[in-house]
Amino acid sequence: MDEERFNISIRKLLKQFGVTAQREIEKAVYAALESGALTGREVLNARATLVIEGLPTDVVVDGRIELA
Numbered sequence: 001m002d003e004e005r006f007n008i009s010i011r012k013l014l015k016q017f018g019v020t021a022q023r024e025i026e027k028a029v030y031a032a033l034e035s036g037a038l039t040g041r042e043v044l045n046a047r048a049t050l051v052i053e054g055l056p057t058d059v060v061v062d063g064r065i066e067l068a
Helices: 003-035
Strands: 043-052 057-068
Touching: 003 043
Parallel strands: none
Antiparallel strands: 043 057
């Protein structure tokens, strides 16, 4: 296995995930604020699940998104 290539691939995946996740979270929050579903003072519970096909991997990361 090429360790450098492996690490670069992981970093690329994490960067892509981070950018995409942030964009989708922002879009959902702004839409909810506009519709009145959120006031802007909430704390939102969030969960991301990492699944790697072909490997026995199922990792769940929980966190909070504070709007104020």
